Amino acid sequence: MVLPRSFYSRKAETVAKELLGCFLVTNLPEGITVGKIVETEAYLSAGDLSSHSYKGRTPRNAVMFDSPGRAYVYFTYGMYYCFNTVTGPKGKGEGVLIRSLEPLEGIELMKKRRGVEDIENLCSGPAKLTQAMGIDIKLNGAELTRGPIIIQESDQKVEIITSTRIGITKSIDLPLRFFIKDNPFVSR
DNA sequence: GACCAGATTGTCT
């Protein structure tokens, strides 16, 4: 079952935790790839100084203020994309960054896109997984309730560990990173 | 293993 919009309409921390174990699917002309979400981070709005949305709406972050359940894809470091889901009440500016996946289907395509052979190196980081899944800026604003990117629910129970977020320089003390315990595909 | 430099460009000040 594809996760409905109501799933995303809750606060980012809740969505971030519940996305763990779910399946991210891209269906692009090159083929289908599927990965299990094993690591996420919540980004809030006002008060979260590392969130793109904390200073208000700009052309870049506009999608974060749009409807929950959309994809917020941004370009960073001159060469990488990161993938988020928009969450929370519409207009608030919250989102969840997908940080790593466990590759499940389309692994040969992932290897080709990434240029690496090691399975544990295919999707174990936010910029790695966008490359492996074929996600780029053209998919910014896409609806996750219908293709070409969707997220499917999972009935698996997972054990969740909480920690501080990675790769940021502001609001570094907030416990908004979540990952599946003992999963080898988590980044770092 | 740990640590460091370099890549490369959109975005905001």
Add this chain to the structure above:
DNA sequence: GACAATCTGGTCA
């Protein structure tokens, strides 16, 4: 003009 929700490949141990 500074910096970025990163990754890779190098050095040194």
